[in-house]
Amino acid sequence: xxxxxxxxxxxxxxxxxxxxxxxxxxxxxxxxxxxxxxxxxxxxxxxxxxxxxxxxxxxxxxxxxxxxxxxxxxxxxxxxxxxxxxxxxxxxxxxxxxxxxxxxxxxxxxxxxxxxxxxxxxxxxxxxxxxxxxxxxxxxxxxxxxxxxxxxxxxxxxxxxxxxxxxxxxxxxxxxxxxxxxxxxxxxxxxxxxxxxxxxxxxxxxxxxxxxxxxxxxxxxxxxxxxxxxxxxxxxxxxxxxxxxxxxxxx
Numbered sequence: 001x002x003x004x005x006x007x008x009x010x011x012x013x014x015x016x017x018x019x020x021x022x023x024x025x026x027x028x029x030x031x032x033x034x035x036x037x038x039x040x041x042x043x044x045x046x047x048x049x050x051x052x053x054x055x056x057x058x059x060x061x062x063x064x065x066x067x068x069x070x071x072x073x074x075x076x077x078x079x080x081x082x083x084x085x086x087x088x089x090x091x092x093x094x095x096x097x098x099x100x101x102x103x104x105x106x107x108x109x110x111x112x113x114x115x116x117x118x119x120x121x122x123x124x125x126x127x128x129x130x131x132x133x134x135x136x137x138x139x140x141x142x143x144x145x146x147x148x149x150x151x152x153x154x155x156x157x158x159x160x161x162x163x164x165x166x167x168x169x170x171x172x173x174x175x176x177x178x179x180x181x182x183x184x185x186x187x188x189x190x191x192x193x194x195x196x197x198x199x200x201x202x203x204x205x206x207x208x209x210x211x212x213x214x215x216x217x218x219x220x221x222x223x224x225x226x227x228x229x230x231x232x233x234x235x236x237x238x239x240x241x242x243x244x245x246x247x248x249x250x251x
Contacts, residue, residue: 021093172239
């Protein structure tokens with residue numbers, strides 16, 4: 001392996017990067033950062049607005065629901081056919097259905113698992129063969145601090161995000177020898193539309209006060225963590241869970 005420089009380590013001009021949940025929030029911020037570094041982007045989201053986002057970033061967008069297995073396999077093959085390769089998957093798409101455990105419906109539990117866990121696995125599984133061809137790939141999956149600690153009303157969400165970490169660690173063991181690394185990112189609350197809605201008012205004030213840095217994360221901070229884990233600078237980071245929570249979970 002040639003000597004790394006900062007410029008070469010963070011040069012994505014020859015990489016095809018898939019970002020899911022890219023219409024808004026963390027996904028869009030992440031896509032913008034990869035675009036700055038020259039990546040050839042494939043943006044996925046169930047929101048039709050993804051086509052406008054892709055147009056603004058001068059890349060390609062697909063409308064897809066990752067709770068539907070067939071749509072995942074079809075869109076991955078479409079991306080591979082369009083670009084000729086797939087190098088990076090940023091597994092960001094997710095939902096948060098909150099309710100006290102005793103009131104949580106089976107439907108809410110199943111929908112959370114379909115998108116936050118099964119969908120992430122099927123995406124990783126679908127892109128892996130394309131990465132194996134070049135003996136190089138990066139799978140970065142969004143988990144959450146809720147995977148590490150209990151949070152009121154987050155039973156399904158926490159379970160799905162804890163499952164993501166376990167899944168990613170297994171992929172790291174199995175795919176590392178084939179040149180594909182797998183890591184997760186566990187943010188605290190992020191200043192996105194979803195985060196601001198769920199943590200508005202007094203509950204948000206109390207939550208910020210409990211974080212040592214006294215604030216929530218910015219979408220760009222999570223996007224930069226994803227950019228790092230997808231870069232050559234992180235080639236020896238495999239099976240890790242990068243916690244971006246201002247120190248909340250160390251208390």
